[in-house]
Amino acid sequence: MDVREGKEKFIEAWGKMATEWGINRTMAQVHALLLISPDPLTADQVMADLDISRGNVNMNLRALMDWGLVHKQLKAGERKEYFFAEKDMWTVVRQIIIQRKKRELEPMLKVLDEVASVEENCPESKQFNEVVSDIRMFSHKANQTLDTLIKADSNWFTNIFLRMVR
Amino acid sequence: MDVREGKEKFIEAWGKMATEWGINRTMAQVHALLLISPDPLTADQVMADLDISRGNVNMNLRALMDWGLVHKQLKAGERKEYFFAEKDMWTVVRQIIIQRKKRELEPMLKVLDEVASVEENCPESKQFNEVVSDIRMFSHKANQTLDTLIKADSNWFTNIFLRMVR
DNA sequence: CATTGTTTTCAAATAAAATTGAAAACATTG
DNA sequence: CAATGTTTTCAATTTTATTTGAAAACAATG
Numbered sequence: 001m002d003v004r005e006g007k008e009k010f011i012e013a014w015g016k017m018a019t020e021w022g023i024n025r026t027m028a029q030v031h032a033l034l035l036i037s038p039d040p041l042t043a044d045q046v047m048a049d050l051d052i053s054r055g056n057v058n059m060n061l062r063a064l065m066d067w068g069l070v071h072k073q074l075k076a077g078e079r080k081e082y083f084f085a086e087k088d089m090w091t092v093v094r095q096i097i098i099q100r101k102k103r104e105l106e107p108m109l110k111v112l113d114e115v116a117s118v119e120e121n122c123p124e125s126k127q128f129n130e131v132v133s134d135i136r137m138f139s140h141k142a143n144q145t146l147d148t149l150i151k152a153d154s155n156w157f158t159n160i161f162l163r164m165v166r
Numbered sequence: 167m168d169v170r171e172g173k174e175k176f177i178e179a180w181g182k183m184a185t186e187w188g189i190n191r192t193m194a195q196v197h198a199l200l201l202i203s204p205d206p207l208t209a210d211q212v213m214a215d216l217d218i219s220r221g222n223v224n225m226n227l228r229a230l231m232d233w234g235l236v237h238k239q240l241k242a243g244e245r246k247e248y249f250f251a252e253k254d255m256w257t258v259v260r261q262i263i264i265q266r267k268k269r270e271l272e273p274m275l276k277v278l279d280e281v282a283s284v285e286e287n288c289p290e291s292k293q294f295n296e297v298v299s300d301i302r303m304f305s306h307k308a309n310q311t312l313d314t315l316i317k318a319d320s321n322w323f324t325n326i327f328l329r330m331v332r
Numbered sequence: 333c334a335t336t337g338t339t340t341t342c343a344a345a346t347a348a349a350a351t352t353g354a355a356a357a358c359a360t361t362g
Numbered sequence: 363c364a365a366t367g368t369t370t371t372c373a374a375t376t377t378t379a380t381t382t383g384a385a386a387a388c389a390a391t392g
Contacts, residue, residue, distance in 0.1 A: 003291040006284040013277040022188040038293035111179040118172040125169040127204035
C-alpha cells in the first residue's frame with residue numbers, strides 16, 4: 001500500500017470512530033492529519049488537504065488545542081502559525097482521559113451525589129436508590145482509577161495491561 | 167429530595183452524558199427510566215413518562231434490546247409487551263463494552279492492520295508508520311484487556327479497581 | 333500609519349440526526 | 363374471519379450540529 005492511500009484510510013477511519021464517540025468528525029480528521037504529518041502544518045495546508053473552509057480549520061484547531069492534543073509552533077521570520085499534534089500515544093490517551101473526565105464524569109458524579117439523598121418510602125424510591133447507589137459507587141471507583149492512570153507513566157500503564165491479560 | 171425530582175434529574179443527566187458519548191439522548195433516557203423503574207413498563211408508559219411518540223419509543227426500545235440492555239417480558243393473559251432494564255451495573259457495563267468493542271474497536275483494528283503495510287520510503291511514510299504502529303499496538307492491547315474484562319466476574323472487576331488505586 | 337498577510341468571528345446556509353404520526357402489518361380473541 | 367388491540371415502519375418534518383465565507387480584527391512590516 002502507498003502512503004497516500006494509507007493516509008486517506010487512516011484519516012477516514014479516525015474521523016468515523018470519533019463520531020461514534022461524540023466527537024466532531026472534522027476535528028478528528030484534522031487531528032489525524034497532524035498526527036501522521038512529519039512536520040507542523042499551517043491552517044492553509046490543513047484546509048487544502050482536507051478540503052474544508054478556513055473558519056472550520058480555525059475552530060477545530062482551537063478545539064484541539066483546548067484538548068491539549070495539538071500545539072502551535074511559531075517559526076522565526078515567518079508570520080504564519082504552524083500546528084503539530086502530540087505524537088506519543090500514551091500522552092494522547094492521557095490527555096483525552098483528563099479532559100473527558102473533567103467534562104463528563106465529574107459533572108455526572110455531582111448529579112449522582114445530589115440525587116442520592118432521595119428519601120426512601122415506596123418501591124419506586126427503593127429501586128431508584130438502589131440503582132443510583134450502584135452507579136454512584138461504580139463511577140466513584142472509575143474516577144479514582146482514572147486519577148491513578150493519569151498520574152502513572154507509560155510503562156506502568158503497559159504493565160497494568162499485561163497484568164490484566166495474564 | 168423527593169423521588170420525582172430525583173428521577174427527573176437522573177434521567178436528564180443520563181441522557182446528556184449519552185450524547186457526549188455518541189449515543190442518542192432519547193435512547194439513554196428510555197434506558198434510565200427503565201433502570202429506575204421497579205416494574206417492567208409498556209411502550210405506552212414510556213411514551214407518557216418521557217412525552218415522546220410511539221414510533222420513537224418503539225425504535226429506541228428495539229435499539230436497547232440490540233445492545234442487550236433491555237429485555238421484553240410477556241405477562242400471562244395480557245397482550246401488551248412489557249420492558250425492563252438489566253439492573254446489575256457490572257452486567258450493564260460489560261454489555262456496553264462488548265457492543266462498542268465489536269462495533270467500533272474491532273473495525274478500527276482492521277483498518278490499522280491494513281494500513282500497517284505502507285512501504286517506508288520518505289519522511290512522510292516513516293512518520294505515518296510510526297504513528298500507526300503506536301496506535302495499533304495500543305489498540306491491540308486495549309482489545310486484549312477488554313476481552314479479559316468481559317470474561318471476568320464482578321468481584322474480579324472490583325479487585326482490579328482496588329489494585330489500581332492502591 | 334497605510335499596506336499586506338494572517339487569524340478570528342459569527343450569521344446564514346447546509347448537512348445530519350432524531351422525531352413524529354399516520355398507515356400498514358401483525359396478533360389475539362370471540 | 364371480522365373486530366380490536368398492539369407493534370412496526372417509514373416518508374415527511376423538525377431539531378440539532380456542522381460548515382461556510384465574507385467581514386472584522388489583529389499583527390507585522392516598511
